Amino acid sequence: MEVAEVLPDFADAFAFEEFNRMQRETVPAILEQEGNVVASAPTASGKTAIAELAICKCLDDGGTALFIAPMRALTNEKEGEWDRFEDLGYSVYVVTGERELNPRRARRADILVMTPExxxxxxxxxxSRRYDFVTDVTCCVIDEVHLLDADRRGSVLEVTISRLRRLCSPRIVALSATMKNVDDVAAWLDAPPECTFEFGDDYRPVDLETGVKTYTHGENAFADKYRRLYRALDLAEPHLREDGQALVFVASRQDTVRAAEKARxxxxxxxxxxxxxxxYEFHTESERLENETLRNSALDGVAFHHAGLSKNDRDLTEQWFKEGKIELLFSTSTLAWGVNLPARCVVIRDTKYHDPLEGEVDMSPLDVLxxxxxxxxxxxxDVGYGWVVADSQEADKYRRLLREGKEIESRLAESLxxxxNAEIAMGTLTDxxxxxxxxxxxxxxxRGQSDPEAYGFPDLRGRVRDCLEGLVEQGFVETGDDLSIEATPLGVLASKYYLRLETAARFHAVCGPEEPDEEALLRAVAAAAEFDSVSARQSERDSINAVLVGRDTGDLDAGGRKVLAVLSGAASGSVPAELRSDAWAIRRNATRLLSALRAFLDRFASPLAANRARRLEARVENGVAGDAVGLTAIDGVGPGRASKLAKEGIATPGDVADAGVSGLVEAGLSESxxxxxxxxxxxxxxxxxxWGEFPDxxxxxKNDVRDVTVRNEGGPARAGISVTVNDVEMTESGTYLRSEEAVPVGVFGADEDELAYTVRVAFPELPLLPISETRTVAVV
Structure with a gap:
């Protein structure tokens, strides 16, 4: 079956000219039916073409296709691969958290590529006008739908697809390489029998032999890595000697480099x-690699691959592996998802990995498969060989997985x-x-219908009622006299910022009558439930204690103290070397949480408190000193440029304006x-x-009321204006400050010798230092 015969207008969208046996069997369901499609097919059998078939059908019907990729790295990969659609006149637009969203481009896109999150x-x-494009989707392709069974991420995919179906009823095409209970997924998505496919191992282009090999587990984790590495090399060596190739999966980016060096x-x-x-030709070609360690390794036929490499280096490594120039490749799990890079022998050296936010966790069984x-x-x-290296205590678990496979389970109950709360906050559920x-x-x-006992279904209604009562008791939801349910402002904020409910409650508690200082804000974030699983290694304890010496860490456990130490170091631009391996993930999560905390303080406390959180967020993100953090509010000024200007005495946007172009050039910036x-x-x-005619x-x-004018000579912004007398707040108001605002100030002859009036302007959404001035009035 030739592509050009089936889809004459889209033949150039495919990287091949003929459909294989598996693809041919799905063509009628995708092109001639309108129902949802569920297909489980072995890895490397060509199921990506099913996704592309569905997208072509959607485009031919004048619709908008959404492709949900399981990982951010794969969204970027699809953008490159699908230039073929661009060449046919269709636009492909990737929407991820790493990129600034262009709503106009998203609205005009024919193919959207996004992660579940x-x-x-x-x-x-x-x-909202910014995200209304999502309701135009007419076909949604879920790549690797077995992500449903992933811890935390699975429930996100599940509720998102259910919500999308309610919003715009798109056609759903769900694909998976490992899906034992395909009928459950088909039942969930209402896919009819003629659109449900379960392709067995006989559809694999190459037979697969799998097994588990054990190693002798020691006391030293570092030494264990090398025991597993030598075991992996024992398994790969016979194939390497016969001009085969081996792919070895390890736990971390750093491990790929170390394992490759040791393996050489x-x-x-x-x-x-x-x-x-x-x-000589390959030697010259290898000069194109930017990573020197990778260049030296590749010449010996050994390489490593991970998401931290430049796109150039990843692309070249993949190309040379496909060409056989690289014979032994060490990689993180990224290569298992989507990238078509088969090897004669695959070895999983590490079945556990270190998650900065979770500690040591087991590799997902579905990831292993x-x-x-x-x-x-x-x-x-003619045959591929796949091995899991495990210690003897876990060997039977993996043998059972390889023998029986694994059913996909729902993870929704874990975060129901x-x-x-999110659905109630959107107003879609009212009773x-x-x-x-x-x-x-x-x-x-x-799944509850298939296994009622395991899912607690004998009393599902009671379970849901208990869940709702819990939300009411915690203040996220309120009920009406007619038993209606509605989200409170707390519930809305928890949903908007994707907070765990325990964290939202903690942030709400920070918004008390006392203004929280910077230390209280840092402790609230360090204690967030999102960091519950962070662990502090023994080798990190001394550095943590050194950063936190003399500070009150409250009830923080060892993991929370580690988070606090990382954030404190990040805010000053000096995270200790011993803490840097996890610092990136901790800082990234913390800036999101600080942004949420700012919104809580803005809603439940004061603009001044919100501004303090906003400045702290900018410091943690950029590593800039407190007196220069306002520079990061300037578009195009990052941590390096801010530090350079601050060293030259230019510490605020006002200083920048005063310096002018010539002063900034003297400070080390180019003229442009x-x-x-x-x-x-x-x-x-x-x-x-x-202050105008403010009395002295x-x-x-005696009482008097005078107007103090707050004048804005720059761009407009949301502002909070407060007036205090002898440090006691008199008034506070929020405004969108464009040019000027008159602030009435009551001057009264109190039982004091003098009164200190302070007018303070704070910007809750900008990391600018508050502006304040004080006038003293004598009482005579």
Whole structure:
């Protein structure tokens, strides 16, 4: 069956000319039916073409396609691959948290590529002008739908698909390489039998032999890594000697590099004939690699691959592995998802990995099956070999997995209260009956029908009622006299910022009558439930204690103290070397949480408290000193540029405006950059407080009211203006400050010798230092 015969207008969208046996069997369901499609097919059998078939059908019908990729790295990969659609006149637009969203481009896109988390965010905000494009989707392709069984992420995918179906009823095409209970997924998505496919191992282009090999577990984790590495090399060596290739999965980016370096030495010692050092052409080609360690390793036929490498280096590594120039490749799990890079032999060296936010966790069983599925090179091998290296205590668990497979389970019950709160906050659920109806649209409900005891279904209604009562008791939801349910402002904020409910409650408690200082804000974030699983290694304890010496860490456990130490170091631009391996993930999560905390303080406390959180967020993100953090509000000024200007005495946007282009050039900026920075500084608020005819004395028991003018000579912004007398707040108001605001100030002859009046202007959404001025009035 030739592509050009089936889809004459889209033949150039495919990277091949003929559909294989598996693809041919799905063509009628996708092109001639309108129903939802569910297909489980072995790795490397060509199921990506099913996604592309569905997208072509959608485009031919004039619709908009959404492709949900399981990982952010794969969204970028699809953008490159699908230039073929661009060449046919269709636009492809990737929406991820890493990129600034262009709503106009998203609205005009024919193919949207997103992660489950980004679709969740978009569907929660579908009624905003920024995200309304998501309701135009007419076909949604879920790549690797077995992500439903992933811890935390699975429930996000589940509720997001249910929500999307309620919003715009798109056609759903769900694909998976490892799906034992395909009928459950089909039942959830209402896919008819003629559109449900379960392709067995006989559809694999290459047979697969799998097994588990054990190693002797020691006391030292570092030594264990090398024991597993030598075991992996024992398994790979016979294939390398026969000009085969081996792919070894390890736990972390750092491990890929170390394992490759050690393997080069071991391969040389074993005298395995590998490498291309005599190949002058490849030697010259390898100069294109940016990573020097990778360049030296590749010449010996050994390489490593992870998401931290540049796109150039990843692309070249993949290309040379496909060409056979690289014979032994060490990789993180990224290569198991989506990237078509098979090898004759696949070895999973590490079944556990260190998550900065979770500590040591087991590799997902479905990830294990996904990785092993990469074994066998179509067109080169008759059989592929896949091995799991495990200690003897866990060997039987993995043997059972390889023998029996694994059913996909729902993870919704683990975070039902959080997802239920989100739906209520959107206004889609207003009473218990609607909650029950919503639940019936979930995979959780379908699995509950298959296994009622395991899912607590004998009393599902009671369980849901308990969940709702818990939300009411915690203040996230309120009920009406007619038993209706509605989200409170607390519930709305918890949903908007994707907070765990315990964290939202903690943030709400910070918004008390006392203004929280910077230390209280840092402690609130460090104690957030999102960091519950952070662990402090023994080697990190001394550094943590050194950072936190003399500070009150309250009830923080060891993991919380580690988070606090990382954030404190980040805010000052000096995270201790011993803490840097996890610092990136902790800082990234913390800046999101600080942004949420700012919104809580803005809503429940004061603009001044919100501004303090906003400045702290900018410091943690950029590593800039407190007195220079306002520079990061200028578009184009990051941590490096802010530090450079601060060293030259230019510490605020006002200083930038005063310095002008010439002063900025003297401070070390190029003229073109200086012009842009100056323009950015002038777009920010520039505040002057004019006291007018404010008295300097008043008689006892006399009262007077005077207007103080807050003038803004710069760009407009939300502001909070407060007036205090002798440090006691008199008034506070919020405004959108464009040009000027008159603030009435009551001057009264109190029983004091003098009164200190302070007018303070704070910007809750900008990391600018508050502006304040004080006038003293004598009481005579």
């Amino acid at each position: 980004k679709v969740d965010s978009a569907t929660r905000k579908h009624d 030495d071991e391969i040389a010692e074993r005298d395995v004939p590998m490498g291309a050092r005599g190949d 996904q990785m092993l599925g990469r074994a066998g090179r179509p067109g080169y091998d 209260d959080s997802h239920l 218990l009956e609607e909650v029950m109806a919503w639940l019936e649209t979930t995979f959780y409900y379908v 950059v200086a012009e842009r920075v100056l323009e950015g500084a002038r777009s920010l608020p520039a505040i002057e407080i004019e 004395r008043i008689e006892v028991k």
